[in-house]
Amino acid sequence: MSGKMLTVHLEGPAVTEGRIALRDLVHFGRQFQSALERTARVLSGQVSVRRGQPPVNIRRACALDVIALQEGSFSVVLDLHRAQPALPGLDLGEQALERLIEGLEVVRGPEPELPIGYDLGVLVALRDLGRLFDHGIERLTFDLHTSRVQRRVVHDYALHRRIIERIEGPLEDQVVREGRLLMADLKETGLRCRIHPPAEPPILCSFDEAMAEEIVNALRHYVRIRGPAEIDPLTEKVLKIEIRDLEILDWDEEKTILAESRVVAESGLFWTGYDVAALAEEQGVQPVESLDDLWGDFWPEDESIDKFIETVRRWRREGLET
Structure with missing residues (x-):
């Protein structure tokens, strides 16, 4: 393990006294993992949504571990699963995580171009992640700490609506x-x-x-x-x-x-x-x-x-x- 790489703070009426519905936590994990793997596929020159499971190298590079849970607003501390440290600049999972989190800020903006590492499949995974906002969760705050990037990004209902607009735009x-x-x-x-x-x-x-x-x-x-x-x-x-x-x-x-x-x-x-x-x-x-x-x-x-x-x-x- 390389230590915590991403801390996700979940806030809202559904998250009180350090508690969260297991269904919501599982949904977050499944959809965030999917978005990360799809980002890695795009960075590898592939279409993010293809039939069958992601390639083994993608799944291994992007496998996330929960290494801690924190009370308060309820926070999940995540890190990429590594048997040994990857070479600097050659860690596909770390690159995908950076692009996925940084791309959220670009998606929120008015520019029509998608961020690097994004395609329609990544947006769909993030849209499905946003179902949490129908369950009393109002905000997801991502604190990213990699060897190259230190960034805090907020994902809220306004960004969720922007993601939906981005998906529906090409499908008018x-x-x-x-x-x-x-x-x-x-x-x-x-x-x-x-x-x-x-x-x-x-x-x-x-x-x-x-x-x-x-x-x-x-x-x-x-x-x-x-x-x-x-x-x-x-x-x-x-x-x-x-x-x-x-x-x-x-x-x-x-x-x-x-x-x-x-x-x-x-x-x-x-x-x-x-x-x-x-x-x-x-x-x-x-x-x-x-x-x-x-x-x-x-x-x-x-x-x-x-x-x-x-x-x-x-x-x-x-x-x-x-």
Whole structure:
């Protein structure tokens, strides 16, 4: 160990007398570790979000240890896990930590360019970290002490909103939908899934290889997706969405249930009495003229359903081991 490298002070009504909810502490650790590893990937010339686990060298370089907990506002003292000191200037983990913390100040500013070491994937990890601000935590203060940088940076709700603006900026003029994410198809010839909004029929979605792991982790969760859409010119209904950004919303299950109920109530669907004909017309269902129309021949003959299930289970096991 090289001694404390980063001290994080958590402040707010949810942090009192040196106590914090374990769920909040675990969430902070998971998302901050993810942001650090993604920063290291960008510094290594890679895209930060790619399918599968980060390369072993990235995970080793960025592995963080908790070396102390401090009372008061509640502080976590972190250091990079090192069996032996790294050579000066060649420590990827230290460089990533410096760029990640220093970059927060740049993100807060008006300049459109992203800081060194940042890309959309890093911003998404920081956005997800900001869910803590919905749990009574008002401020995260980072005290960074490396061999080259001594810096204090504050992360608060204003910065959280700025991060969201940065994410949504490149995704303007694209549709946003919330709903339950189900039925992922991960074959290489076409990556697809479905989102089930509370007040709309299910919508077919596509995504690229870089988002595959994120999609798998979000299955059966209530999510918000954003991306370009194919829209029916006559009905103006969304037929298909290419997912560019995904956010899991049901971290608090109770809030999700309330949100779903509110959408249904505001749409008037709860009080609307539909007969079968009206439902068929709304959802574009046509009469069945032949039994062949009911044949669901959608699974490729050369693809094994057992292999697909085993692959998904393996990804989930690998995710739990990180």
